Amino acid sequence: MIKVRKVGRIALGAKDLDKQTAFYVDHWGLGITEEADGKVYLRTAAPEHNAVTLGRAEETGLQELGLEVGSADDLERAATELANAGVRIEKVPGPADRPGAKRNLRLRDPDGNAVELYWGDDKVSEDYGDRNVKPLNLSHVVIRTTDVDRAYAFYKDVFGFKESDWNGHHMVFLRCNEVHHQLAFVARTKAGLDHVAFEVNDFMDIAKGVFYLGDKGVPRLWGPGRHGAGNNLFSYFWDPEQNIIEYTTDLIRIYDDSTWTPRVWPGRDTIDLWKQGPPPVMRE
Numbered sequence: 001m002i003k004v005r006k007v008g009r010i011a012l013g014a015k016d017l018d019k020q021t022a023f024y025v026d027h028w029g030l031g032i033t034e035e036a037d038g039k040v041y042l043r044t045a046a047p048e049h050n051a052v053t054l055g056r057a058e059e060t061g062l063q064e065l066g067l068e069v070g071s072a073d074d075l076e077r078a079a080t081e082l083a084n085a086g087v088r089i090e091k092v093p094g095p096a097d098r099p100g101a102k103r104n105l106r107l108r109d110p111d112g113n114a115v116e117l118y119w120g121d122d123k124v125s126e127d128y129g130d131r132n133v134k135p136l137n138l139s140h141v142v143i144r145t146t147d148v149d150r151a152y153a154f155y156k157d158v159f160g161f162k163e164s165d166w167n168g169h170h171m172v173f174l175r176c177n178e179v180h181h182q183l184a185f186v187a188r189t190k191a192g193l194d195h196v197a198f199e200v201n202d203f204m205d206i207a208k209g210v211f212y213l214g215d216k217g218v219p220r221l222w223g224p225g226r227h228g229a230g231n232n233l234f235s236y237f238w239d240p241e242q243n244i245i246e247y248t249t250d251l252i253r254i255y256d257d258s259t260w261t262p263r264v265w266p267g268r269d270t271i272d273l274w275k276q277g278p279p280p281v282m283r284e
């Protein structure tokens with residue numbers, strides 16, 4: 001089994017790259033690290049080279065999920081294990097074919113999502129300037145799947161993710177480190193991105209985001225509220241191409257697996273403990 005250290009990055013297709021870049025920099029609070037080959041590499045306040053890559057494309061949405069592993073050896077082992085498991089590898093391990101990492105490989109998961117395994121994140125030390133809210137890091141990615149059990153089994157068996165909680169039998173929350181969920185899958189009739197969440201300092205940051213983005217005419221989709229599973233405070237918005245993005249804080253950390261028992265949350269009533277139900281687009 002390959003031990004994934006972190007869900008470190010996501011690549012999104014951008015139909016209008018300039019507009020998407022301006023949104024994520026000016027409104028959402030990210031900073032540009034680098035632009036190359038029709039892609040823009042964006043970072044949070046964390047020192048990693050990029051947490052989000054926007055790539056010019058005909059379709060918006062999930063282009064690639066980036067999972068960090070702990071060493072170059074892990075990447076080599078991953079290639080062997082993936083091949084043995086019959087997983088389609090689209091780039092064999094070698095020097096990274098993008099800025100910001102030393103080595104990577106690429107594969108497809110059972111839903112057909114492109115997944116990058118990478119090692120050797122470049123660090124960026126200089127500050128990228130003031131923003132209304134500066135996300136601290138990429139908190140989690142939620143992906144819609146046509147088979148939630150298959151998705152869970154794949155990420156558990158191949159990458160070592162552990163189940164933290166479920167919403168009914170339609171949403172599984174997975175961890176690969178102490179964060180309650182850096183990855184989750186939700187059962188839907190069509191696979192694709194559900195949402196991308198960015199961690200912020202506290203509820204005051206979420207409130208600042210609500211007011212600032214409201215003032216800028218950015219549509220707020222849901223929240224503020226607090227989820228049952230993960231206990232995190234949230235507010236969801238649309239980006240200009242209708243990707244769902246979230247500011248979140250207070251997400252549970254699990255430092256000792258022996259202290260944690262996954263539970264099945266009943267769903268509709270506990271998905272928002274503040275009792276504002278999810279909007280239709282996020283309803284099961």
Ligand SMILES: [Fe+2]
Pocket residue numbers: 140142195197246248
């Ligand atoms: Fe979320």
